[in-house]
Amino acid sequence: MKTIYNAAHSLHRAAHEFFRGEKVPAFEKPERADWVLAAVQRTNLGEIIAPAPHGDGPILRVHSKPYVDFLRSAHAEYLALGGTGDAFPAAWPIRGMRSDVEPKNFAARMGLYSFDSGSPLTAGTWAATRAGADCALTAVDLLNAGERSVFVLTRPPGHHAGRDFFGGYCFLNHAAIAAQALRDSGCARVAVLDVDYHHGNGTQDIFYDRGDVFLASIHGDPMTEYPFFLGHADETGSGDGLGANLNIPLAAGSPVESWFAALDHALSRIEAFRPDALVVSLGVDTFEGDPISHFKLKTSDYPGIGERIAQLKLPTLFAMEGGYAVAEIGDNVAGVLQGFERA
Ligand code: FKS
Ligand code: ZN
Numbered sequence: 001m002k003t004i005y006n007a008a009h010s011l012h013r014a015a016h017e018f019f020r021g022e023k024v025p026a027f028e029k030p031e032r033a034d035w036v037l038a039a040v041q042r043t044n045l046g047e048i049i050a051p052a053p054h055g056d057g058p059i060l061r062v063h064s065k066p067y068v069d070f071l072r073s074a075h076a077e078y079l080a081l082g083g084t085g086d087a088f089p090a091a092w093p094i095r096g097m098r099s100d101v102e103p104k105n106f107a108a109r110m111g112l113y114s115f116d117s118g119s120p121l122t123a124g125t126w127a128a129t130r131a132g133a134d135c136a137l138t139a140v141d142l143l144n145a146g147e148r149s150v151f152v153l154t155r156p157p158g159h160h161a162g163r164d165f166f167g168g169y170c171f172l173n174h175a176a177i178a179a180q181a182l183r184d185s186g187c188a189r190v191a192v193l194d195v196d197y198h199h200g201n202g203t204q205d206i207f208y209d210r211g212d213v214f215l216a217s218i219h220g221d222p223m224t225e226y227p228f229f230l231g232h233a234d235e236t237g238s239g240d241g242l243g244a245n246l247n248i249p250l251a252a253g254s255p256v257e258s259w260f261a262a263l264d265h266a267l268s269r270i271e272a273f274r275p276d277a278l279v280v281s282l283g284v285d286t287f288e289g290d291p292i293s294h295f296k297l298k299t300s301d302y303p304g305i306g307e308r309i310a311q312l313k314l315p316t317l318f319a320m321e322g323g324y325a326v327a328e329i330g331d332n333v334a335g336v337l338q339g340f341e342r343a
Contacts, residue, residue, distance in 0.1 A: 002047045002049060002151070004150060006135045006152075009030060009154055009155045014086055015120070017119075027291065028322075049138075051138040052134065056068065061181070074106075074110070078121075089107070092111040092114070116227070130172065132174045133172050147315070149315070150318070152174060157169055157174075158176070159203050167202075179279045189273060189275045191277075194218070195263070197283055199222055199249070204235065208245060213244065219250070225294070259296075282333065285323045287299070290323065297332075306337055309336075310339070311343065
């Protein structure tokens with residue numbers, strides 16, 4: 001399996017995030033991708049290649065133009081206003097307020113285009129996530145050229161980013177950009193399988209009213225787990241998309257057996273949808289040792305995920321999402337990919 005590696009990932013380097021009211025070192029850090037890259041090399045997964053530039057066009061198929069324009073210039077605007085370091089939002093248009101008017105004020109625009117205060121926007125954020133989109137699009141090109149599977153190794157992650165908002169460490173939704181590009185290059189139906197510990201609310205936001213992209217997400221129950229305000233089982237899609245959204249929330253602390261039962265259910269629903277291609281939002285924060293998540297998978301469980309996904313026999317794009325257990329993230333990701341290859 002080829003890996004498309006985003007060498008520009010390290011341009012996004014947040015100093016801190018807020019955790020229980022304290023400023024702590026950011027969990028989503030450049031070393032994560034370095035460890036995964038090392039594991040890909042160590043296990044001889046396959047060729048590691050650089051992304052080719054694809055321009056704004058495919059990004060604007062899933063994100064709004066005003067949002068993309070904002071992201072591109074936000075940190076420079078922040079610095080011009082006298083801001084220092086990373087930019088954080090602090091005010092949001094909640095129920096009863098207007099989110100259809102873009103204010104001129106910079107802090108107001110930060111709030112309009114985000115949903116949490118946990119996603120620092122840094123000087124290199126746009127360059128890093130933009131290169132991540134190019135990685136996803138290069139991977140789509142490879143699938144279209146006949147590769148069976150491709151791994152997109154990028155950060156910051158993407159699955160919390162919606163059509164016009166960032167949050168949860170995510171800015172551009174690389175998995176959604178890839179799914180849309182697959183649609184635009186001839187796939188009639190595309191499925192997205194999100195196995196990250198956290199609900200893929202951004203991907204759900206982008207495809208919720210569409211019947212041509214099926215989303216299945218297995219995640220910590222939003223009653224207690226981030227992102228809290230989306231990801232319940234009764235969210236099944238709307239309009240043309242009714243029935244094309246499957247959420248499987250599991251209680252924090254759920255045993256591995258429940259997780260794999262959820263995976264089997266998600267895979268059977270994906271199979272019934274009869275997609276032409278599959279995009280996997282690959283987070284490994286389901287690991288028992290993850291510092292911010294509460295499932296119990298062990299390193300030896302990860303190859304089984306890849307093996308099961310391979311049974312769908314679909315062209316498959318794996319896009320890197322979360323996973324914060326420093327020492328094991330590489331082995332866990334490589335385990336999924338090797339399991340897929342072996343099957
Ligand atoms: C700790 C509370 C939770 C946000 C967690 C974000 C999780 C991100 C992720 C992604 F894949 F996007 F990286 N903070 N301050 O793992 O879902
Ligand atoms: Zn996650």
